Each structure stands twice: as structure tokens, then as C-alpha cells.
Amino acid sequence: MKTIGVLTSGGDAPGMNAAIRGVIRTGIYNNMRMMGVKHGFNGLITGDIDDMDISSVSDIIQRGGTILRTARCDEFKTEEGQKKAINVLEVFNIDGLIILGGDGSLRGAKALSDKGIPTIGVPCTIDNDLGYTDYSIGFYTAVETVVDAISKIRDTSYSHGRSNIVEVMGRHCGDIALYSGLAGGVESILLPEVPFDIDSICKKVIQGKNRGKLHNIIVLAEGVSNAYDVAKQILDKTGIETRVTVLGHIQRGGSPVPFDRILASEMGKMAVELLMEDKSGRALGVKCNDIFDMDISEALEVEKQFDVNRYNTAKILSI
Template sequence: MKKIAVLTSGGDSPGMNAAVRAVVRKAIYHDVEVYGIFQGYYGLVHNNIRKLELGDVGDKIQRGGTFLQSARCPEFKEPEVRQKGIENLKALGIEGLVVIGGDGSYRGAQRLNEEGIKTIGIPGTIDNDINGTDFTIGFDTALNTIIESIDKIRDTASSHERTFIIEVMGRDAGDLALWSGLAGGAETVLIPEVKKDIKEIADKIQQGIERGKKHSIIVVAEGVMSGHECGEELKKYINVDTRISVLGHMQRGGSPTGLDRVLASRLGGFAVELLMKDETGLAVGIQKNELTKTTFDDIFVGEHQIDRKMYELSDELSI
């Protein structure tokens, strides 16, 4: 394989630039030309593609976001639209493609692979909701952003004796809420994977107040309900002074942590190795600190599972 391309798709996540850098440098080291596709699948269809050199990925490993940019392209689901992208790749002699993104990005990669473009997926999403890997690129950075926010909010919650409800991202996955809630010492964590009675939460807060507790922190995953909805539900059972903090897109930004930079570098290099071996239709990942590869079909059949024991521990420590 003499020419490959790389794109980032879906929501940006810290570490995407580090992954692109690894793909580019690993490929060039092995005398393989690399092309950057700007604006994701939209750029693929509209031929926003150019060759990348070593200098193009210099000073990128520490930067958040994605310098290749990302854009919505719902029409990519249509075969005739994908064919335009395939023709653009073939016109440049590009034989392989690395797609960095989440579930939706993987589905586009799977279609391209079925239609003749050798494709490898790299999990880039803060949600950590991709099957076949323990961690996705960007999760650790987002987690640390949330923890820092919880620490700061706790200061004012304690000063004013309030209950703070902190809404975090994650779509239908609770990893960000669970990990940040445990690390931040939250009294309650609400995640989509586990149903919890709001009345029980209210009772716990009341019990804490009765024994002299001055404040409470509730971390709620957006896939359960909004922070404001959570506050309204609590008011049905308990009279407490609540404040809502919706962290929003600040969770996506920032310089990637060391863990995300290393993970992105390892996965990017591994993706190039697989393409050079003519292996395709795979998503790379990491499990128990070992690099893994999983077919797209298997990715979509299974579901990323929450760590139930960690959830139980979080509940036990929040008494």
C-alpha cells in the first residue's frame, strides 16, 4: 500500500490531533504517502483532500480539537453520495483510509470498506461508548475537565450549603458521569445503564442534612435527564436549595492528557500497521493495555458495558 488517507468525523475529542499525527508519521516512516481529508465525510465527498507532510502535523500533539476539522454529512448514507467520495480517493490513487470518530463514523467506514476502500477505524469520542475497547481517545481528558469542575463547584456548594446538580455529556453511556462522580466524591451518580428512584436520592440528601451534612453533589448523565429536570424531580420530595451546572461543550475542549496522547499515538500507529498488512474492515482499540482489533460487524453487534462493580462502589462510598 503506497497511499492512505485519514479523516476525523463526528464530535471532536482531545487527542484526535495526536492520532492524526501518529498516522502521518508512521506512514511516512514506512514510505507511504498520507492524505488528509478535511471536514470528515463532507470533505471526502467534496474532494477537500490534500497530501500531508511531516511539517503538517508538527506542534499538533498537544492541541485539542481536530485540525482536519469535522462536519455533518447525513447524505453520506446514500450509496451515490459515497460513490463520489470513493471516486475522489481513487483519482488520487489512495488505497486505504483511517477514520477517527465514534459510532456514526464507524458506520460510514464500514460502508466504504464494503464498497472497496480498505478502512480502519480509531475510536475518538469523549463518551467512551465504543464496543471493543476499554477506552476511547478523549475520554480521559474530558473526565479530568469534569473532575476539575466538580472540585470548584464543591467549594461554593459547601460555602452556601447547597445541592448542586452537574449535568455531563455521554449520550446514552454513563462512563463520564460514573468515573467523574466517583473521582469527585459525588453523593449521587445518575447513569442511563442503572435506573434510580429520585425519591431515594431525596431521602439520602435528607438523611445527610439531618446528620449535619452541609452540601451535596449530584452528577447526572445527559442520557438520563437534564440537570434542570433532575432539579424539578427532586423538588417533589425535598425542600433543598439546588443549583444546576450544565458543563456542555467545555468537556470536549482542552489540551489532551498524557494518557490520551499516548493512547492516540498507539492506536494511530497500529492502524497504519494493519493497513500495511492489508488487514481491513477493523476498528482498533485497547483492552487490558493490549492493542486489539475488532471487525466493524462485531463492534455493532455488541454494546459497551458499564463497570457495575465501580457503580456499586460509587454508591457505597456516597453514604
Template sequence: MRIGVLTSGGDAPGMNACIRAIVRTAIYNKIEVYGINRGYSGLLEGDITPLSVYSVADILQRGGTVLRTSRSEFFATDAGVRQSANVLEEYGIEHLIVIGGDGSMNGALALQKLGASVVGIPGTIDNDLGFTDYTIGFDTAVTTALDAISKIRDTTYSHNRINVVQVMGRKCGDIALFAGLSGGAEALILPEVETDLDAICLRLLQGKDRGKLHSIVMLAEGCGNYRDYCVKIEEKTQVTTKGTNLGYIQRGGSPSNMDRNLASFMGYNAVLSIAKKETGTVMAQRCGSYLGIPIEEALQMPKIFRQDIYDMASVLSI
């Protein structure tokens, strides 16, 4: 048996741990493994190399992806998908494991509909996939954001300011939500909740009246640019307001313990699913258990907003 593995879309801490688990589990079970470089672009171009136990040595702790990644406009076309399926057949790759986010999983589904045997693994820092409780890279991104908040809070306190901290998350505000809760942010601005800036500013002023010397506002990027919010908040509160965009540092860095374990479990179970001929699925962690869900079914599952966490954060930040 021969399998291929690729990483696609935005990189996420833990992808290397997942690649390592896939390669070592496959070799243990006497399955050949081929690495496809640069995601679907590399698949289209036949940028494919065999992987060994030594190929994945010393990568468990590394961020990013040793297979590299890219976004391919051509792959999104019918001709691109057909060409990719032909390349898999040309290289004798019987099963493909795709690690990535929503777009990557839709690509896996397109290949499956052409007859390819595919297993998906959710790897994206946004945690925006409804079929799994957590995606690879999310916990590390939150930890990175929390570390930044702690540093920003020191200087914000020293100057008696408000600071708007912008994190990634276009349609899903989980990074802002979880980092805001654990970082004690005074306000959260998320795509899932209608923004009432007057109410937020009133809350900030009430905190100041109770003796708070500084405040942190967490902003998910899908709600707009932090600079605009800084101007509006300062106008409404008359408190000096600065902003910070954490940007791509959220994608880098050594993966957390949770992400290493999550990635390892998912990579391991993906190979076992292939060995049992249970393909056409995506791996998911739900309530602490790992299972495979049919790709098409999984992609139709809506992402459920954690209103309970949002409500708790609002209470604890008074």
C-alpha cells in the first residue's frame, strides 16, 4: 500500500507533529509514504518524494510545515482536480491524507468525488470547523496571543491606557474569545456577536470609575481594523487608546502540548483508518474521543459559537 500526505492552506503549529505521526504509523504498518510538497500546487506539479522514519526526525517540536504549503487557484477548477487525480494514479498513491482547513477539506472532497481515496485532518489556527471541537494549531495560537496580552497589559497599566489587540479570525472569533477569557480582557469584539461600541465604551468607563487603571479589548480581524477601533474608542472614552495587531506570529512557534498530542492522535488514527479501508472521512476530536466523519457530512456541520464562554468572560471581566 502507498499513501501520500500534503499540507494545504495556512500553516498551523502541530502540522509537523501530524506528519511525523502519519509517517511513523504508516511505516510501522509496512505502508509506503510519500510527501507532497507545497500542497495542491505540488500535487499538480508532481513535486512528490518518498518519506522515511528519518525524514520526520526532530520535527515534533517545530512550527510550520516541513512539507510547505501554498494556495492553488488552478486546483479549484475541474481541470485542476482531474489533473491532481491523474498525478496520484501516476505515482501509484492509493490513498491521500490532506491536512488543512475548510478550503483544503473541500479540495479533498472534490478528489474523492473523482474516485480518489482521501482522509482529511483539520489543521487551522482559526478553529472554525464545525465537525471537531478543536483543530490543530488553535491551542498554540491562543497561547501565543495570551503571552502577547500579558506583555501588552504591563505597558498599558504603566500608561493608564486602553489597548485594542487584534488577532486572527475572519468568520470565527475563537482565538479572541479564548485568549480574551484567559487573558482577562475587558471587552471582546467577535464576528458572532453584534458589536455595540457604545456599550463597550460605557463598560470601559465604568471599570475606570471603579479604579481600573487600564483595559484590554480583544478584536477578531473579521470585525474590522484595530486602528479604526482605537480612534472610535478614544473619541468616546477620552482615554488614550493604542492598538496591536498580532498578525502572523500566531501561526508560528513551537506547538503546545495540546496541539502536539491532538496532531499525533489524528495522524495515527488517519493511517489506521486507511489500513481498515475506512476512507472518505475527516478526523475529528469530539468530547475527548477521536473519530472519522464522512467528508461531505462534516463540511455541512455548522460551527457552534460558545455563547456560554462569551457570557462567562463578560461576567469575569467587570
């Protein structure tokens, strides 16, 4: 292993830059040539690749986004696209590739590994929807962003005596809503994993108002329902004005929290070391605070388990 490439793919996540830094500096420390692939698998197909040195990753550990940029690439999903990518890797003499991203990115890493290209997948997604790992890089930063927004919304909600719905990302996985709702002390958390009853939500809103509560905050994962429809139903059933705040892509940005920086740094280092050990088709993860690697095919087959205990804790404490 003389030359290693690194790319970021799919949605960006806070901590990707810290992982890139971990990869590049570990490789240089071990006297390897390091190369950065820009714009994800698109850049791999088109040859948008540059050498990287220590200075290339200076002053980025605290930055959100990804200095390598990212994109989704339908062409890479085809056999022809993958052949182009492999040809580019051969032209640039890249011996191994480290891929940072979510489910789709890991599937891309698997496709290359199946064709003989040494690859390592590093989980970077704010959704935390990969079942094989406790946490993915960027998740805790996204939760921090949402909790900060909830605190600000509570101030104005209290002032006006309103109910507020905060829509967060999570089309199929409600972890952002669950963790931020529990940490933010909200009254209701609506998740794709749990069917919700609008009458129960309205009852809680009314009971809160009757005991003198001047605000009510509901966190809703985007995969559950249309937030504006839910707000209208609450207004129609309770007469209480209900506003909607859609946080959107603000959840992907911002400086990564220390947990994400540390996790990304350690995973970046370990990814390089695995390639140096001639290992391929591995996905990194974290369980009980220990970083591990497993077969990427097996990792992708692990279904995400909903944390019922944490949900029940939030439900009990929101009475």
C-alpha cells in the first residue's frame, strides 16, 4: 500500500473534515502518498483528484461540511460507471480508497471492494440510520443544533403562549427527533417508528394550557407527516395557535462537537491502518465507545433498531 485516496459522498455531515484530516495525516505519518477525490464518486469517475499533504488538512478539524466537496452520482451505480472509476484509480496509481458517507456511500465502497479495489467505509451521516453502529459521525452535532433551536423557539413560544412544531430531518429514522426531543424537554416527539394519535397530542396541549403552561413544543421527524397539516389539526381541535419551524439543512452545517471530532479522528486513523494491513471491504463503527470494523456486506444487512427505552423515557418525562 503506497498510495491511498479518500472521498466524501452523499449528504455532508459535521466531522467529515476531521475524518479527512485523520486519514491524510495518518497516511503521511506512515510515509504514504495521499490523494483527495473531489465531488464524491463523480470525481472518481472524471479524475478530479489531487495530491494532499499536511497543509491540505490544516485548520479544518473544527469546520463543518467537507473540503473535498460531495455529490450524489447515479452513474456510479451502473457497471459502466464503476468500470470508469476503477480505470481512474489505476491511472492515478491509487492502491486503496477510504470512503466517508452514509448507506449509499458504503454500498459504493462494497461495489469497488467486490471488484478487487481495497476499500474502507467510514460512517458519516447525521441521520444515524446505520444499524450496525451505535453512532455515525455528525449525528451528535446535528442533535446539538436542534436542541439549540428548540431553546430559542421555547423563548418565543412562551412569550406568545403558542404551540410550536419543530420539523427535523429523519425520513426513515427518528433518532435526531428522539435525542433532541429528550434533551430539549419537549412535550411530544413524533417519529416514523411510532404511529401517533393527533387526539393524544391535542389532549396534552390542552392539559398543559389548563395548568398554566404558556408553551408547547412538538418535535416532528420529516418522515412522519406534513408539519403544517399537523399544526392545522391542532389549531382546529384546540383553538391554540400552532406555528411550524422547519430546520432543514441547518442541521447539516456548523462546527462539529468534540464527540464527532474525536470519533472522526480515530476512525480516519483506523481506516488507514486497516488498508496497511491489507484489509478491504470493511466498515468502521462504534459500540459501547469502542471503535471496531466488520465486513461491509454484513454491516449493510444489519437493521436499525429503534430505542424503545429512550422513547419511553422521553414520554414519561414529558407529562
